[in-house]
Amino acid sequence: MKHLFGATAIAMVLAAPGAFAQEATVIGVSIPAATHGWAGGMNFHAQEAIDRLEATYEELDFVLATASDPAKQVNDIEDMMATRNIDALVVLPFESEPLTAPVKRVKDAGKWVTVIDRGLSEDGIEDLYVAGDNPGFGRVAGEFFVDQMPDGGKIVVLRGIPTTIDNERVEGFQQAIEGSGIEILGMEHGNWNRDDAFTVMQDFLSKYPEIDAVWASDDDMAIGVLAAVKEAGRMDDMWVLGGAGMKEMIKRVADGDQYVKANVTYPPSMSATAIEITALNFVSNAPVSGKFVIGSVLITQDNAEKFYFPDSPF
Numbered sequence: 602m603k604h605l606f607g608a609t610a611i612a613m614v615l616a617a618p619g620a621f622a623q624e625a626t627v628i629g630v631s632i633p634a635a636t637h638g639w640a641g642g643m644n645f646h647a648q649e650a651i652d653r654l655e656a657t658y659e660e661l662d663f664v665l666a667t668a669s670d671p672a673k674q675v676n677d678i679e680d681m682m683a684t685r686n687i688d689a690l691v692v693l694p695f696e697s698e699p700l701t702a703p704v705k706r707v708k709d710a711g712k713w714v715t716v717i718d719r720g721l722s723e724d725g726i727e728d729l730y731v732a733g734d735n736p737g738f739g740r741v742a743g744e745f746f747v748d749q750m751p752d753g754g755k756i757v758v759l760r761g762i763p764t765t766i767d768n769e770r771v772e773g774f775q776q777a778i779e780g781s782g783i784e785i786l787g788m789e790h791g792n793w794n795r796d797d798a799f800t801v802m803q804d805f806l807s808k809y810p811e812i813d814a815v816w817a818s819d820d821d822m823a824i825g826v827l828a829a830v831k832e833a834g835r836m837d838d839m840w841v842l843g844g845a846g847m848k849e850m851i852k853r854v855a856d857g858d859q860y861v862k863a864n865v866t867y868p869p870s871m872s873a874t875a876i877e878i879t880a881l882n883f884v885s886n887a888p889v890s891g892k893f894v895i896g897s898v899l900i901t902q903d904n905a906e907k908f909y910f911p912d913s914p915f
Contacts, residue, residue: 642869642915650873743777753782798825820847855905
């Protein structure tokens with residue numbers, strides 16, 4: 602069963618404090634630390650949503666924990682259960698596999714579970730799943746490559762952290778370029794990290810004398826890739842497509858940068874969306890179980906102005 606919500610409907614219900622007052626409810630929020638730009642934006646929007654909801658609803662209490670690795674995130678969740686007796690968990694898994702069993706234990710204890718973005722390695726655990734359109738993210742990127750490279754060409758691909766969403770993105774990309782004559786020379790994990798991406802791209806540059814383009818699949822990785830390409834003196838050989846809408850990269854698209862021709866949306870504000878919809882389960886009678894999927898849009902010079910927010914944290 603799917604229930605999709607318009608932002609207006611959510612705002613209307615959340616704007617009525619006390620309308621559905623219940624016993625005090627503790628909602629745990631467990632997310633990765635701001636190890637890269639997108640995660641920094643996601644942290645910002647999560648804290649903003651928590652502050653807004655706690656100010657609006659006396660019956661809601663939130664506990665937020667950020668983790669720099671899967672082990673820390675597992676410990677955070679176990680501590681929330683043991684010391685705060687949370688009624689619900691909103692979690693963006695640092696990695697899918699190591700977080701699946703701990704989150705399942707929360708669900709088995711009768712708690713509400715909302716999963717954001719990266720997904721778990723076992724289906725059906727969560728009550729609510731909030732994410733961007735990851736297959737669409739890869740597909741939109743792949744379609745742009747096909748459009749830009751009608752005669753085919755040679756590319757390299759940087760993957761993110763090993764997660765279900767990374768798999769979905771790559772599969773969507775590969776399906777979009779199938780039969781196009783575009784050859785993927787190499788594909789390695791850059792872990793959505795600019796330093797890791799710099800190292801991976803250095804390796805690609807040493808292996809492959811001819812690279813026409815790079816799908817970095819993330820703006821932080823794209824920055825690392827561009828730095829490696831510049832250091833190698835090969836800027837004029839290739840262009841790079843990142844993703845997620847970092848304001849610096851959108852500015853480059855808007856300015857007609859020949860090396861950064863486009864971008865693909867994947868808003869970090871989905872953390873706030875997930876927290877707000879979870880709150881609805883406790884402060885309203887609105888049905889909120891199911892999936893809330895945010896579509897991916899191609900950003901080019903023609904529409905970049907609509908997606909450029911200079912005051913954004915990301």
